[in-house]
Amino acid sequence: MRGRGSVIAVAFAALATCTATPPQASTPARNAPVTVGPTPAQAAPTHSVSIPVESQRPDFWFSAPAVQGGLVTARAPSGTRAVLFNGTELPLTAEGFFLIGFDRDAENSASLVALFSDGQRMEHYLSVAPGNWKIEHVAANPTGGAKTTEEFQARRGPELARINAARALRVNSDGWRQNFIRPVTGRISGLFGAQRIYNGTPGSYHSGMDIAAPSGTPFVAPADGVVTLAAVDEAFTLEGHLLMIDHGMGLNSAFLHCSELLVREGDVVKQGQIIGKVGATGRASGPHLHWGMKWNSARIDPRLVIPAI
Incomplete structure:
Protein backbone atom coordinates (compact mmCIF):
# COMPACT_ATOMS: atom_id res chain seq x y z
CA MET A 1 0.00 0.00 0.00
CA ARG A 2 1.09 3.61 -0.35
CA GLY A 3 1.31 6.43 2.15
CA ARG A 4 -0.86 9.46 2.63
CA GLY A 5 -0.08 12.32 0.32
CA SER A 6 0.79 12.14 -3.32
CA VAL A 7 1.44 8.40 -3.07
CA ILE A 8 -1.87 7.34 -1.59
CA ALA A 9 -3.69 9.78 -3.86
CA VAL A 10 -2.29 7.91 -6.87
CA ALA A 11 -3.27 4.54 -5.38
CA PHE A 12 -6.86 5.67 -5.09
CA ALA A 13 -6.93 8.00 -8.11
CA ALA A 14 -10.16 6.47 -9.39
CA LEU A 15 -11.93 7.53 -6.21
CA ALA A 16 -10.28 10.95 -5.66
CA THR A 17 -12.75 13.80 -5.61
CA CYS A 18 -10.69 17.02 -5.61
CA THR A 19 -8.46 18.27 -8.41
CA ALA A 20 -8.56 22.06 -8.13
CA THR A 21 -5.11 23.69 -8.08
CA PRO A 22 -4.66 26.45 -5.47
CA PRO A 23 -1.91 29.06 -5.31
CA GLN A 24 1.26 27.95 -3.51
CA ALA A 25 0.49 30.10 -0.50
CA SER A 26 -2.37 27.80 0.53
CA THR A 27 -0.38 24.54 0.14
CA PRO A 28 3.11 24.95 1.64
CA ALA A 29 5.58 22.15 0.92
CA ARG A 30 4.91 18.98 2.93
CA ASN A 31 8.56 18.17 3.46
CA ALA A 32 9.46 21.48 5.08
CA PRO A 33 11.06 21.11 8.54
CA VAL A 34 8.49 20.28 11.19
CA THR A 35 8.88 21.26 14.83
CA VAL A 36 7.19 19.92 17.92
CA GLY A 37 5.07 22.68 19.44
CA PRO A 38 2.05 24.84 18.59
CA THR A 39 0.83 24.35 15.02
CA PRO A 40 2.40 27.03 12.77
CA ALA A 41 0.01 28.94 10.55
CA GLN A 42 1.69 27.73 7.34
CA ALA A 43 2.63 24.17 8.36
CA ALA A 44 2.02 21.56 5.69
CA PRO A 45 -0.87 19.08 5.68
CA THR A 46 -0.25 15.34 5.29
CA HIS A 47 -0.79 15.28 1.55
CA SER A 48 0.41 16.98 -1.60
CA VAL A 49 -2.83 16.71 -3.53
CA SER A 50 -4.03 20.12 -4.72
CA ILE A 51 -6.64 21.65 -2.43
CA PRO A 52 -9.18 24.36 -3.18
CA VAL A 53 -8.43 28.00 -2.42
CA GLU A 54 -10.44 29.62 0.35
CA SER A 55 -13.12 31.03 -1.95
CA GLN A 56 -13.61 27.60 -3.53
CA ARG A 57 -14.06 25.46 -0.41
CA PRO A 58 -17.81 25.06 -0.09
CA ASP A 59 -17.50 21.42 1.01
CA PHE A 60 -15.19 19.04 2.84
CA TRP A 61 -11.95 17.96 1.15
CA PHE A 62 -10.28 14.56 1.72
CA SER A 63 -6.76 13.36 0.91
CA ALA A 64 -7.94 9.79 0.23
CA PRO A 65 -11.04 7.60 0.33
CA ALA A 66 -12.18 6.13 3.64
CA VAL A 67 -11.22 2.48 4.18
CA GLN A 68 -11.13 0.23 7.24
CA GLY A 69 -7.73 0.67 8.89
CA GLY A 70 -7.10 3.90 6.96
CA LEU A 71 -6.10 7.41 7.99
CA VAL A 72 -7.34 10.48 6.11
CA THR A 73 -6.29 14.12 6.24
CA ALA A 74 -9.33 16.31 5.70
CA ARG A 75 -10.14 20.01 5.40
CA ALA A 76 -13.36 21.64 6.52
CA PRO A 77 -15.40 24.12 4.44
CA SER A 78 -14.47 27.78 4.70
CA GLY A 79 -15.79 29.45 7.83
CA THR A 80 -16.11 26.23 9.85
CA ARG A 81 -15.72 26.78 13.60
CA ALA A 82 -16.01 23.11 14.63
CA VAL A 83 -16.15 19.64 13.06
CA LEU A 84 -18.00 16.64 14.49
CA PHE A 85 -17.02 13.09 13.51
CA ASN A 86 -19.74 10.60 14.42
CA GLY A 87 -20.90 13.15 16.99
CA THR A 88 -17.48 13.84 18.55
CA GLU A 89 -15.73 17.19 18.06
CA LEU A 90 -12.27 16.96 16.49
CA PRO A 91 -9.20 19.20 16.83
CA LEU A 92 -9.14 21.69 13.95
CA THR A 93 -6.09 23.69 12.79
CA ALA A 94 -6.27 27.37 11.88
CA GLU A 95 -6.25 26.37 8.20
CA GLY A 96 -9.20 24.00 8.73
CA PHE A 97 -7.30 20.70 8.60
CA PHE A 98 -8.13 17.68 10.77
CA LEU A 99 -7.51 13.93 10.91
CA ILE A 100 -9.99 11.08 10.75
CA GLY A 101 -9.14 7.39 11.15
CA PHE A 102 -11.11 4.20 10.61
CA ASP A 103 -10.72 1.13 12.79
CA ARG A 104 -10.24 -2.34 11.34
CA ASP A 105 -13.91 -3.06 12.15
CA ALA A 106 -15.30 0.41 11.39
CA GLU A 107 -18.91 0.66 10.21
CA ASN A 108 -19.49 1.05 6.47
CA SER A 109 -20.43 4.72 6.81
CA ALA A 110 -19.40 7.69 8.95
CA SER A 111 -20.84 11.13 9.62
CA LEU A 112 -19.11 14.52 9.45
CA VAL A 113 -20.78 17.78 10.47
CA ALA A 114 -19.35 21.27 9.96
CA LEU A 115 -20.64 23.90 12.39
CA PHE A 116 -20.50 27.56 11.34
CA SER A 117 -20.41 30.73 13.42
CA ASP A 118 -23.77 31.87 12.08
CA GLY A 119 -25.46 28.77 13.49
CA GLN A 120 -25.70 26.86 10.21
CA ARG A 121 -24.40 23.32 9.79
CA MET A 122 -23.36 21.10 6.91
CA GLU A 123 -23.60 17.30 7.04
CA HIS A 124 -21.47 14.92 5.01
CA TYR A 125 -21.57 11.12 4.98
CA LEU A 126 -18.56 8.99 4.11
CA SER A 127 -18.71 5.47 2.70
CA VAL A 128 -16.05 3.29 4.37
CA ALA A 129 -14.63 0.55 2.15
CA PRO A 130 -14.06 -2.86 3.78
CA GLY A 131 -10.59 -4.33 4.36
CA ASN A 132 -9.37 -7.73 3.24
CA TRP A 133 -8.22 -9.61 6.34
CA LYS A 134 -6.23 -12.84 6.45
CA ILE A 135 -5.68 -15.63 9.02
CA GLU A 136 -2.18 -16.01 10.49
CA HIS A 137 -0.91 -18.91 12.63
CA VAL A 138 1.77 -17.89 15.14
CA ALA A 139 3.96 -20.28 17.17
CA ALA A 140 3.91 -18.20 20.36
CA ASN A 141 2.56 -18.59 23.87
CA PRO A 142 -0.87 -16.87 24.13
CA THR A 143 0.16 -15.34 27.48
CA GLY A 144 3.50 -14.11 26.17
CA GLY A 145 6.09 -13.48 28.87
CA ALA A 146 3.81 -14.78 31.64
CA LYS A 147 4.38 -18.45 32.46
CA THR A 148 0.85 -19.09 33.76
CA THR A 149 -2.62 -17.70 33.24
CA GLU A 150 -2.65 -16.51 36.85
CA GLU A 151 0.59 -14.58 36.37
CA PHE A 152 -0.75 -13.07 33.15
CA GLN A 153 -3.95 -11.89 34.80
CA ALA A 154 -2.03 -10.36 37.71
CA ARG A 155 0.35 -8.43 35.46
CA ARG A 156 -1.99 -7.49 32.61
CA GLY A 157 -4.21 -5.05 34.50
CA PRO A 158 -1.42 -2.62 35.47
CA GLU A 159 0.10 -2.91 31.99
CA LEU A 160 -3.16 -1.93 30.29
CA ALA A 161 -3.64 0.93 32.74
CA ARG A 162 -0.25 2.31 31.80
CA ILE A 163 -0.95 1.93 28.06
CA ASN A 164 -4.34 3.63 28.36
CA ALA A 165 -2.86 6.48 30.39
CA ALA A 166 -0.23 7.06 27.71
CA ARG A 167 -2.85 7.13 24.96
CA ALA A 168 -4.97 9.58 26.94
CA LEU A 169 -2.15 12.16 26.87
CA ARG A 170 -2.30 14.98 24.35
CA VAL A 171 0.93 16.64 23.26
CA ASN A 172 1.88 19.51 20.97
CA SER A 173 3.44 17.86 17.92
CA ASP A 174 3.14 18.34 14.17
CA GLY A 175 4.48 14.87 13.37
CA TRP A 176 1.06 13.94 11.99
CA ARG A 177 1.67 16.39 9.12
CA GLN A 178 4.78 14.57 7.85
CA ASN A 179 5.23 11.83 5.29
CA PHE A 180 5.81 8.86 7.61
CA ILE A 181 8.85 6.66 6.94
CA ARG A 182 9.50 3.00 7.69
CA PRO A 183 11.09 2.57 11.13
CA VAL A 184 13.30 -0.33 9.97
CA THR A 185 14.12 -2.21 6.79
CA GLY A 186 13.05 -5.83 6.57
CA ARG A 187 10.53 -8.38 5.35
CA ILE A 188 6.89 -7.74 6.26
CA SER A 189 6.16 -10.82 8.37
CA GLY A 190 2.73 -9.91 9.75
CA LEU A 191 -0.17 -7.92 8.34
CA PHE A 192 -2.54 -5.51 10.05
CA GLY A 193 -6.04 -6.87 10.58
CA ALA A 194 -5.17 -10.56 10.25
CA GLN A 195 -6.93 -12.97 12.60
CA ARG A 196 -4.22 -14.44 14.83
CA ILE A 197 -4.13 -18.04 16.11
CA TYR A 198 -1.46 -18.65 18.78
CA ASN A 199 -0.42 -22.30 19.09
CA GLY A 200 -3.96 -23.29 18.09
CA THR A 201 -5.66 -20.74 20.37
CA PRO A 202 -7.61 -18.00 18.54
CA GLY A 203 -6.57 -14.50 19.57
CA SER A 204 -7.59 -10.99 18.65
CA TYR A 205 -6.81 -9.58 15.22
CA HIS A 206 -3.29 -8.32 14.57
CA SER A 207 -3.21 -4.62 15.43
CA GLY A 208 -0.10 -3.58 13.51
CA MET A 209 2.52 -4.40 10.91
CA ASP A 210 5.40 -6.79 11.71
CA ILE A 211 8.82 -6.17 10.15
CA ALA A 212 11.30 -9.02 10.52
CA ALA A 213 14.87 -7.98 11.37
CA PRO A 214 17.76 -9.43 13.42
CA SER A 215 17.67 -8.81 17.16
CA GLY A 216 19.58 -5.65 18.02
CA THR A 217 18.83 -3.89 14.71
CA PRO A 218 18.25 -0.16 15.37
CA PHE A 219 14.91 1.34 14.38
CA VAL A 220 13.96 4.99 13.94
CA ALA A 221 11.03 7.28 14.62
CA PRO A 222 8.68 7.29 11.58
CA ALA A 223 7.72 10.91 12.33
CA ASP A 224 8.26 13.62 14.94
CA GLY A 225 6.60 13.14 18.30
CA VAL A 226 6.83 12.89 22.06
CA VAL A 227 7.50 9.64 23.97
CA THR A 228 4.49 8.88 26.17
CA LEU A 229 5.46 5.37 27.32
CA ALA A 230 8.79 3.57 27.51
CA ALA A 231 8.84 0.17 29.25
CA VAL A 232 12.60 0.32 29.75
CA ASP A 233 13.19 -1.77 32.86
CA GLU A 234 10.47 -4.44 32.79
CA ALA A 235 9.02 -6.04 29.67
CA PHE A 236 5.22 -6.22 29.35
CA THR A 237 3.68 -9.70 29.07
CA LEU A 238 2.53 -9.32 25.45
CA GLU A 239 4.27 -6.22 24.13
CA GLY A 240 7.68 -6.84 25.69
CA HIS A 241 9.75 -3.67 25.93
CA LEU A 242 7.11 -1.26 24.61
CA LEU A 243 7.65 2.23 23.24
CA MET A 244 4.84 4.68 22.42
CA ILE A 245 5.15 8.02 20.60
CA ASP A 246 2.41 10.66 20.21
CA HIS A 247 2.50 12.48 16.85
CA GLY A 248 -0.23 14.99 17.73
CA MET A 249 -3.92 15.31 16.74
CA GLY A 250 -4.73 12.01 18.48
CA LEU A 251 -2.31 9.96 16.35
CA ASN A 252 0.26 7.71 18.03
CA SER A 253 2.67 4.88 17.23
CA ALA A 254 3.58 1.85 19.34
CA PHE A 255 6.68 -0.32 18.88
CA LEU A 256 6.59 -3.78 20.45
CA HIS A 257 9.00 -6.62 21.32
CA CYS A 258 12.06 -4.34 21.47
CA SER A 259 15.34 -5.64 22.88
CA GLU A 260 16.37 -2.15 24.02
CA LEU A 261 14.83 1.33 24.22
CA LEU A 262 17.06 4.36 23.64
CA VAL A 263 14.61 7.11 24.65
CA ARG A 264 12.63 7.85 27.79
CA GLU A 265 9.14 9.12 28.58
CA GLY A 266 8.81 12.82 27.86
CA ASP A 267 11.59 12.87 25.26
CA VAL A 268 10.93 14.81 22.06
CA VAL A 269 12.00 12.73 19.05
CA LYS A 270 12.59 13.70 15.43
CA GLN A 271 11.79 11.75 12.29
CA GLY A 272 14.66 9.38 11.47
CA GLN A 273 16.12 9.45 15.00
CA ILE A 274 17.21 6.04 16.35
CA ILE A 275 14.87 5.27 19.24
CA GLY A 276 15.32 1.56 19.99
CA LYS A 277 16.46 -1.86 18.85
CA VAL A 278 14.51 -4.80 17.42
CA GLY A 279 13.98 -7.82 19.67
CA ALA A 280 11.71 -10.74 20.56
CA THR A 281 10.47 -9.79 24.03
CA GLY A 282 6.86 -10.42 25.09
CA ARG A 283 4.64 -12.57 22.88
CA ALA A 284 6.84 -13.10 19.83
CA SER A 285 7.85 -16.12 17.78
CA GLY A 286 11.12 -14.49 16.67
CA PRO A 287 12.89 -11.13 16.39
CA HIS A 288 10.82 -8.47 14.64
CA LEU A 289 9.42 -4.98 15.14
CA HIS A 290 5.67 -4.70 15.58
CA TRP A 291 4.59 -1.19 14.57
CA GLY A 292 1.06 -0.30 15.60
CA MET A 293 -0.79 2.99 15.10
CA LYS A 294 -3.93 4.48 16.63
CA TRP A 295 -5.93 7.58 15.92
CA ARG A 303 1.09 0.39 5.56
CA LEU A 304 -1.41 3.07 4.57
CA VAL A 305 0.73 5.94 5.87
CA ILE A 306 4.14 5.02 4.39
CA PRO A 307 5.45 4.87 0.79
CA ALA A 308 5.08 1.68 -1.19
CA ILE A 309 6.93 -1.33 0.19
Whole structure:
Protein backbone atom coordinates (compact mmCIF):
# COMPACT_ATOMS: atom_id res chain seq x y z
CA MET A 1 0.00 0.00 0.00
CA ARG A 2 1.09 3.61 -0.35
CA GLY A 3 1.31 6.43 2.15
CA ARG A 4 -0.86 9.46 2.63
CA GLY A 5 -0.08 12.32 0.32
CA SER A 6 0.79 12.14 -3.32
CA VAL A 7 1.44 8.40 -3.07
CA ILE A 8 -1.87 7.34 -1.59
CA ALA A 9 -3.69 9.78 -3.86
CA VAL A 10 -2.29 7.91 -6.87
CA ALA A 11 -3.27 4.54 -5.38
CA PHE A 12 -6.86 5.67 -5.09
CA ALA A 13 -6.93 8.00 -8.11
CA ALA A 14 -10.16 6.47 -9.39
CA LEU A 15 -11.93 7.53 -6.21
CA ALA A 16 -10.28 10.95 -5.66
CA THR A 17 -12.75 13.80 -5.61
CA CYS A 18 -10.69 17.02 -5.61
CA THR A 19 -8.46 18.27 -8.41
CA ALA A 20 -8.56 22.06 -8.13
CA THR A 21 -5.11 23.69 -8.08
CA PRO A 22 -4.66 26.45 -5.47
CA PRO A 23 -1.91 29.06 -5.31
CA GLN A 24 1.26 27.95 -3.51
CA ALA A 25 0.49 30.10 -0.50
CA SER A 26 -2.37 27.80 0.53
CA THR A 27 -0.38 24.54 0.14
CA PRO A 28 3.11 24.95 1.64
CA ALA A 29 5.58 22.15 0.92
CA ARG A 30 4.91 18.98 2.93
CA ASN A 31 8.56 18.17 3.46
CA ALA A 32 9.46 21.48 5.08
CA PRO A 33 11.06 21.11 8.54
CA VAL A 34 8.49 20.28 11.19
CA THR A 35 8.88 21.26 14.83
CA VAL A 36 7.19 19.92 17.92
CA GLY A 37 5.07 22.68 19.44
CA PRO A 38 2.05 24.84 18.59
CA THR A 39 0.83 24.35 15.02
CA PRO A 40 2.40 27.03 12.77
CA ALA A 41 0.01 28.94 10.55
CA GLN A 42 1.69 27.73 7.34
CA ALA A 43 2.63 24.17 8.36
CA ALA A 44 2.02 21.56 5.69
CA PRO A 45 -0.87 19.08 5.68
CA THR A 46 -0.25 15.34 5.29
CA HIS A 47 -0.79 15.28 1.55
CA SER A 48 0.41 16.98 -1.60
CA VAL A 49 -2.83 16.71 -3.53
CA SER A 50 -4.03 20.12 -4.72
CA ILE A 51 -6.64 21.65 -2.43
CA PRO A 52 -9.18 24.36 -3.18
CA VAL A 53 -8.43 28.00 -2.42
CA GLU A 54 -10.44 29.62 0.35
CA SER A 55 -13.12 31.03 -1.95
CA GLN A 56 -13.61 27.60 -3.53
CA ARG A 57 -14.06 25.46 -0.41
CA PRO A 58 -17.81 25.06 -0.09
CA ASP A 59 -17.50 21.42 1.01
CA PHE A 60 -15.19 19.04 2.84
CA TRP A 61 -11.95 17.96 1.15
CA PHE A 62 -10.28 14.56 1.72
CA SER A 63 -6.76 13.36 0.91
CA ALA A 64 -7.94 9.79 0.23
CA PRO A 65 -11.04 7.60 0.33
CA ALA A 66 -12.18 6.13 3.64
CA VAL A 67 -11.22 2.48 4.18
CA GLN A 68 -11.13 0.23 7.24
CA GLY A 69 -7.73 0.67 8.89
CA GLY A 70 -7.10 3.90 6.96
CA LEU A 71 -6.10 7.41 7.99
CA VAL A 72 -7.34 10.48 6.11
CA THR A 73 -6.29 14.12 6.24
CA ALA A 74 -9.33 16.31 5.70
CA ARG A 75 -10.14 20.01 5.40
CA ALA A 76 -13.36 21.64 6.52
CA PRO A 77 -15.40 24.12 4.44
CA SER A 78 -14.47 27.78 4.70
CA GLY A 79 -15.79 29.45 7.83
CA THR A 80 -16.11 26.23 9.85
CA ARG A 81 -15.72 26.78 13.60
CA ALA A 82 -16.01 23.11 14.63
CA VAL A 83 -16.15 19.64 13.06
CA LEU A 84 -18.00 16.64 14.49
CA PHE A 85 -17.02 13.09 13.51
CA ASN A 86 -19.74 10.60 14.42
CA GLY A 87 -20.90 13.15 16.99
CA THR A 88 -17.48 13.84 18.55
CA GLU A 89 -15.73 17.19 18.06
CA LEU A 90 -12.27 16.96 16.49
CA PRO A 91 -9.20 19.20 16.83
CA LEU A 92 -9.14 21.69 13.95
CA THR A 93 -6.09 23.69 12.79
CA ALA A 94 -6.27 27.37 11.88
CA GLU A 95 -6.25 26.37 8.20
CA GLY A 96 -9.20 24.00 8.73
CA PHE A 97 -7.30 20.70 8.60
CA PHE A 98 -8.13 17.68 10.77
CA LEU A 99 -7.51 13.93 10.91
CA ILE A 100 -9.99 11.08 10.75
CA GLY A 101 -9.14 7.39 11.15
CA PHE A 102 -11.11 4.20 10.61
CA ASP A 103 -10.72 1.13 12.79
CA ARG A 104 -10.24 -2.34 11.34
CA ASP A 105 -13.91 -3.06 12.15
CA ALA A 106 -15.30 0.41 11.39
CA GLU A 107 -18.91 0.66 10.21
CA ASN A 108 -19.49 1.05 6.47
CA SER A 109 -20.43 4.72 6.81
CA ALA A 110 -19.40 7.69 8.95
CA SER A 111 -20.84 11.13 9.62
CA LEU A 112 -19.11 14.52 9.45
CA VAL A 113 -20.78 17.78 10.47
CA ALA A 114 -19.35 21.27 9.96
CA LEU A 115 -20.64 23.90 12.39
CA PHE A 116 -20.50 27.56 11.34
CA SER A 117 -20.41 30.73 13.42
CA ASP A 118 -23.77 31.87 12.08
CA GLY A 119 -25.46 28.77 13.49
CA GLN A 120 -25.70 26.86 10.21
CA ARG A 121 -24.40 23.32 9.79
CA MET A 122 -23.36 21.10 6.91
CA GLU A 123 -23.60 17.30 7.04
CA HIS A 124 -21.47 14.92 5.01
CA TYR A 125 -21.57 11.12 4.98
CA LEU A 126 -18.56 8.99 4.11
CA SER A 127 -18.71 5.47 2.70
CA VAL A 128 -16.05 3.29 4.37
CA ALA A 129 -14.63 0.55 2.15
CA PRO A 130 -14.06 -2.86 3.78
CA GLY A 131 -10.59 -4.33 4.36
CA ASN A 132 -9.37 -7.73 3.24
CA TRP A 133 -8.22 -9.61 6.34
CA LYS A 134 -6.23 -12.84 6.45
CA ILE A 135 -5.68 -15.63 9.02
CA GLU A 136 -2.18 -16.01 10.49
CA HIS A 137 -0.91 -18.91 12.63
CA VAL A 138 1.77 -17.89 15.14
CA ALA A 139 3.96 -20.28 17.17
CA ALA A 140 3.91 -18.20 20.36
CA ASN A 141 2.56 -18.59 23.87
CA PRO A 142 -0.87 -16.87 24.13
CA THR A 143 0.16 -15.34 27.48
CA GLY A 144 3.50 -14.11 26.17
CA GLY A 145 6.09 -13.48 28.87
CA ALA A 146 3.81 -14.78 31.64
CA LYS A 147 4.38 -18.45 32.46
CA THR A 148 0.85 -19.09 33.76
CA THR A 149 -2.62 -17.70 33.24
CA GLU A 150 -2.65 -16.51 36.85
CA GLU A 151 0.59 -14.58 36.37
CA PHE A 152 -0.75 -13.07 33.15
CA GLN A 153 -3.95 -11.89 34.80
CA ALA A 154 -2.03 -10.36 37.71
CA ARG A 155 0.35 -8.43 35.46
CA ARG A 156 -1.99 -7.49 32.61
CA GLY A 157 -4.21 -5.05 34.50
CA PRO A 158 -1.42 -2.62 35.47
CA GLU A 159 0.10 -2.91 31.99
CA LEU A 160 -3.16 -1.93 30.29
CA ALA A 161 -3.64 0.93 32.74
CA ARG A 162 -0.25 2.31 31.80
CA ILE A 163 -0.95 1.93 28.06
CA ASN A 164 -4.34 3.63 28.36
CA ALA A 165 -2.86 6.48 30.39
CA ALA A 166 -0.23 7.06 27.71
CA ARG A 167 -2.85 7.13 24.96
CA ALA A 168 -4.97 9.58 26.94
CA LEU A 169 -2.15 12.16 26.87
CA ARG A 170 -2.30 14.98 24.35
CA VAL A 171 0.93 16.64 23.26
CA ASN A 172 1.88 19.51 20.97
CA SER A 173 3.44 17.86 17.92
CA ASP A 174 3.14 18.34 14.17
CA GLY A 175 4.48 14.87 13.37
CA TRP A 176 1.06 13.94 11.99
CA ARG A 177 1.67 16.39 9.12
CA GLN A 178 4.78 14.57 7.85
CA ASN A 179 5.23 11.83 5.29
CA PHE A 180 5.81 8.86 7.61
CA ILE A 181 8.85 6.66 6.94
CA ARG A 182 9.50 3.00 7.69
CA PRO A 183 11.09 2.57 11.13
CA VAL A 184 13.30 -0.33 9.97
CA THR A 185 14.12 -2.21 6.79
CA GLY A 186 13.05 -5.83 6.57
CA ARG A 187 10.53 -8.38 5.35
CA ILE A 188 6.89 -7.74 6.26
CA SER A 189 6.16 -10.82 8.37
CA GLY A 190 2.73 -9.91 9.75
CA LEU A 191 -0.17 -7.92 8.34
CA PHE A 192 -2.54 -5.51 10.05
CA GLY A 193 -6.04 -6.87 10.58
CA ALA A 194 -5.17 -10.56 10.25
CA GLN A 195 -6.93 -12.97 12.60
CA ARG A 196 -4.22 -14.44 14.83
CA ILE A 197 -4.13 -18.04 16.11
CA TYR A 198 -1.46 -18.65 18.78
CA ASN A 199 -0.42 -22.30 19.09
CA GLY A 200 -3.96 -23.29 18.09
CA THR A 201 -5.66 -20.74 20.37
CA PRO A 202 -7.61 -18.00 18.54
CA GLY A 203 -6.57 -14.50 19.57
CA SER A 204 -7.59 -10.99 18.65
CA TYR A 205 -6.81 -9.58 15.22
CA HIS A 206 -3.29 -8.32 14.57
CA SER A 207 -3.21 -4.62 15.43
CA GLY A 208 -0.10 -3.58 13.51
CA MET A 209 2.52 -4.40 10.91
CA ASP A 210 5.40 -6.79 11.71
CA ILE A 211 8.82 -6.17 10.15
CA ALA A 212 11.30 -9.02 10.52
CA ALA A 213 14.87 -7.98 11.37
CA PRO A 214 17.76 -9.43 13.42
CA SER A 215 17.67 -8.81 17.16
CA GLY A 216 19.58 -5.65 18.02
CA THR A 217 18.83 -3.89 14.71
CA PRO A 218 18.25 -0.16 15.37
CA PHE A 219 14.91 1.34 14.38
CA VAL A 220 13.96 4.99 13.94
CA ALA A 221 11.03 7.28 14.62
CA PRO A 222 8.68 7.29 11.58
CA ALA A 223 7.72 10.91 12.33
CA ASP A 224 8.26 13.62 14.94
CA GLY A 225 6.60 13.14 18.30
CA VAL A 226 6.83 12.89 22.06
CA VAL A 227 7.50 9.64 23.97
CA THR A 228 4.49 8.88 26.17
CA LEU A 229 5.46 5.37 27.32
CA ALA A 230 8.79 3.57 27.51
CA ALA A 231 8.84 0.17 29.25
CA VAL A 232 12.60 0.32 29.75
CA ASP A 233 13.19 -1.77 32.86
CA GLU A 234 10.47 -4.44 32.79
CA ALA A 235 9.02 -6.04 29.67
CA PHE A 236 5.22 -6.22 29.35
CA THR A 237 3.68 -9.70 29.07
CA LEU A 238 2.53 -9.32 25.45
CA GLU A 239 4.27 -6.22 24.13
CA GLY A 240 7.68 -6.84 25.69
CA HIS A 241 9.75 -3.67 25.93
CA LEU A 242 7.11 -1.26 24.61
CA LEU A 243 7.65 2.23 23.24
CA MET A 244 4.84 4.68 22.42
CA ILE A 245 5.15 8.02 20.60
CA ASP A 246 2.41 10.66 20.21
CA HIS A 247 2.50 12.48 16.85
CA GLY A 248 -0.23 14.99 17.73
CA MET A 249 -3.92 15.31 16.74
CA GLY A 250 -4.73 12.01 18.48
CA LEU A 251 -2.31 9.96 16.35
CA ASN A 252 0.26 7.71 18.03
CA SER A 253 2.67 4.88 17.23
CA ALA A 254 3.58 1.85 19.34
CA PHE A 255 6.68 -0.32 18.88
CA LEU A 256 6.59 -3.78 20.45
CA HIS A 257 9.00 -6.62 21.32
CA CYS A 258 12.06 -4.34 21.47
CA SER A 259 15.34 -5.64 22.88
CA GLU A 260 16.37 -2.15 24.02
CA LEU A 261 14.83 1.33 24.22
CA LEU A 262 17.06 4.36 23.64
CA VAL A 263 14.61 7.11 24.65
CA ARG A 264 12.63 7.85 27.79
CA GLU A 265 9.14 9.12 28.58
CA GLY A 266 8.81 12.82 27.86
CA ASP A 267 11.59 12.87 25.26
CA VAL A 268 10.93 14.81 22.06
CA VAL A 269 12.00 12.73 19.05
CA LYS A 270 12.59 13.70 15.43
CA GLN A 271 11.79 11.75 12.29
CA GLY A 272 14.66 9.38 11.47
CA GLN A 273 16.12 9.45 15.00
CA ILE A 274 17.21 6.04 16.35
CA ILE A 275 14.87 5.27 19.24
CA GLY A 276 15.32 1.56 19.99
CA LYS A 277 16.46 -1.86 18.85
CA VAL A 278 14.51 -4.80 17.42
CA GLY A 279 13.98 -7.82 19.67
CA ALA A 280 11.71 -10.74 20.56
CA THR A 281 10.47 -9.79 24.03
CA GLY A 282 6.86 -10.42 25.09
CA ARG A 283 4.64 -12.57 22.88
CA ALA A 284 6.84 -13.10 19.83
CA SER A 285 7.85 -16.12 17.78
CA GLY A 286 11.12 -14.49 16.67
CA PRO A 287 12.89 -11.13 16.39
CA HIS A 288 10.82 -8.47 14.64
CA LEU A 289 9.42 -4.98 15.14
CA HIS A 290 5.67 -4.70 15.58
CA TRP A 291 4.59 -1.19 14.57
CA GLY A 292 1.06 -0.30 15.60
CA MET A 293 -0.79 2.99 15.10
CA LYS A 294 -3.93 4.48 16.63
CA TRP A 295 -5.93 7.58 15.92
CA ASN A 296 -7.88 8.12 19.13
CA SER A 297 -9.56 4.72 19.65
CA ALA A 298 -9.27 3.57 16.01
CA ARG A 299 -6.44 1.21 15.10
CA ILE A 300 -4.74 2.22 11.85
CA ASP A 301 -2.80 0.14 9.31
CA PRO A 302 0.77 1.57 9.16
CA ARG A 303 1.09 0.39 5.56
CA LEU A 304 -1.41 3.07 4.57
CA VAL A 305 0.73 5.94 5.87
CA ILE A 306 4.14 5.02 4.39
CA PRO A 307 5.45 4.87 0.79
CA ALA A 308 5.08 1.68 -1.19
CA ILE A 309 6.93 -1.33 0.19
